[in-house]
Amino acid sequence: MDDPSAARLFDRVFVCMKCHAKLRTDADKVRAGKAKCRKCGYSGLRAKKRLRKGKGK
């Protein structure tokens, strides 16, 4: 059962490409470059992919 609201929680999680800290923010802000890592201030963030079913690892 895929719960869209649960999936959304993961969709909003981003990872700092510099220090790899995780933070939750809006994808719109990330695209606009307004979201920054609160740890190092770097604005290069990437969406954290859900690691669930699929690749059985």
Ligand SMILES: [Zn+2]
């Ligand atoms: Zn960072």
